[in-house]
Amino acid sequence: MYNEDLEGAYRTERSEDDVFSKPVKAGKRTYFFDVKATKGNKDFFMTITERKRNVERDGKITYNKHKIFLYKEDFDKFAEGLQEVIDYIRTNCLKEGTNNFEYEHNLPKENEDTF
Numbered sequence: 001m002y003n004e005d006l007e008g009a010y011r012t013e014r015s016e017d018d019v020f021s022k023p024v025k026a027g028k029r030t031y032f033f034d035v036k037a038t039k040g041n042k043d044f045f046m047t048i049t050e051r052k053r054n055v056e057r058d059g060k061i062t063y064n065k066h067k068i069f070l071y072k073e074d075f076d077k078f079a080e081g082l083q084e085v086i087d088y089i090r091t092n093c094l095k096e097g098t099n100n101f102e103y104e105h106n107l108p109k110e111n112e113d114t115f
Contacts, residue, residue: 019044028053046070 020035032049048068055061070078 043072045072046075 017036017038018034019037022033024031024033030051030053032047032051034047034049035044036047037044046069048070050066052064053061054064
């Protein structure tokens with residue numbers, strides 16, 4: 001859905017199954033929240049794509065992409081789980097009013113099994 005032009009800006013090229021898109025830039029990453037239609041436009045689903053920009057040693061720019069497909073029957077459970085994790089991090093892991101970790105001693109130590 002997104003192609004990078006020579007200036008590095010994005011232009012949207014909609015394909016038949018693309019209905020709506022919301023790109024969110026966050027540092028070296030861009031998240032794309034896309035609504036897509038199934039064949040025949042009988043149903044809709046969402047893709048969430050994380051794209052991270054990398055500069056190789058030779059100066060060439062590459063992108064790593066990761067994609068999640070989310071179907072309407074999973075929206076509520078996904079949103080509920082996501083909100084629970086965000087709330088946990090904000091309540092238990094961040095100093096009040098910042099995005100900095102308040103305590104690192106509760107995180108698993110290197111080489112420590114988390115299972």
